[in-house]
Amino acid sequence: MDSLSHLVRMLSPSGRVDLHCHLAGTWAADQPAAPPGHVPYHVILGGRMRVRIGRRVEEFEAGDVLIFPQGSHHVLESVDLPADAAPPDGGGERHFNGVVTEIRSEGEGVLLDMLCGVFVMRETGSSLLRSLPEVIHIRSGERAALRALIGMMRSESVEPKPGGSAVIDELSTALFTLLLRHLISTGQLSGNVLALLADARMSRVVEAVLAQPAQSWTVGSLAAHAHVSRATFARRFTELGGMPPLEWVTTVRMELAARLLLREGLSANQVAERCGYASEAAFGRVFKKHYRSGPGAYRRKLQHAQEPSAPA
Structure with a gap:
């Protein structure tokens, strides 16, 4: 067994997709700090959005995958939300389609299509990720395997089929391993x-x-x-x-x-x-x-x- 496979076994990850968001108009979504061992992630399938992490504000677009190894508090918002505006009330209409909860909001401007989920390290493993950065940004378009897996996740969440919940959770867990492989191959991290x-x-x-x-x-x-x-x-x-x-x-x-x-x-x-x-x-x-x-x-x-x- 190779070292990455050993490491994933030590981390014991269990991935899941909670939300499929279709958001237009002006919107904002507060993401509270996650419990220990929980690593939230967002996969942007289409459109653009801004993310606030403390005082940092960055814009991301289709193909971007964001991972929060420390489960840090962050805010997602539409790109046309004025910087000094109060976040709008409500998060759109919610509907469970049999696999994931869909959130839809109507309005003018850029439509955001996004999957939101979490990797859970179970009882053990979180300490091995403790030294990772607060947020990790990966461009899925640069990796064919990662792009294909995300495409399968989107297909399973949009068109529910028998066994869809089990399939999409397994795909999410596989996503975790592919993301680690990408981080290792690019050599962009240090201190872990x-x-x-x-x-x-x-x-x-x-x-x-x-x-x-x-x-x-x-x-x-x-x-x-x-x-x-x-x-x-x-x-x-x-x-x-x-x-x-x-x-x-x-x-x-x-x-x-x-x-x-x-x-x-x-x-x-x-x-x-x-x-x-x-x-x-x-x-x-x-x-x-x-x-x-x-x-x-x-x-x-x-x-x-x-x-x-x-x-x-």
Whole structure:
């Protein structure tokens, strides 16, 4: 399994499309900050819009994909909305077509055709995206596979068919992987694991650790995989990855530990062994430092959060 596939497995993403927007006239849509582990995204199929992120205001057009790794608050608005105007009330008429909720508003000016969704990292994985920028902008027109996938998502959302909801969610999850592949291939990011995957020597190290996280890794053994000296390796890894190599190894182990506790129901002792710790006590100390609670308390908390609410 290649390093990107390993990484996607660690992130455990689940994608979905919530809205298909057809917006004309003057409009604005406030997007509150998303919960931890939730990565909102917007795919512009046609037209143009403006996006406000803090004090930044940028305009985007058909073919643009916007991802918000930190789930940051932002505002979407029509390009002809005056800068000093109060956002208009209402968000258009809503209709669930059997697959997604369609929002339509009539008016003069540019018509925006857009899909809005979210990638959910489940219980684990969000820490591996923590160092990504507040917003990532990708031009889908530059990538045939990405453009084709978005076209399929649009087709499934516009013309509902049997199994459409399952298909569009799977396509959305695949979109996440293609977006990561694009970011790696362009080498436009630094200070995170994606930048490591874009470097030929460092990607071998990432792949080795993801394949065998329980191994007794040292800076020397990691440097050997990269075929460079220890000093060169440590400097280059930290420069690209945004953290020292052994700190990153611990992060990978803790992401794996959380998944083993929650999804496979292993005991703390079993998880400690699978993650490369000599004793349950040593594992527990590292786990508590990383998640701010012990393995047992962490599992109970997450299981309780996932329980369905009692009917009113």
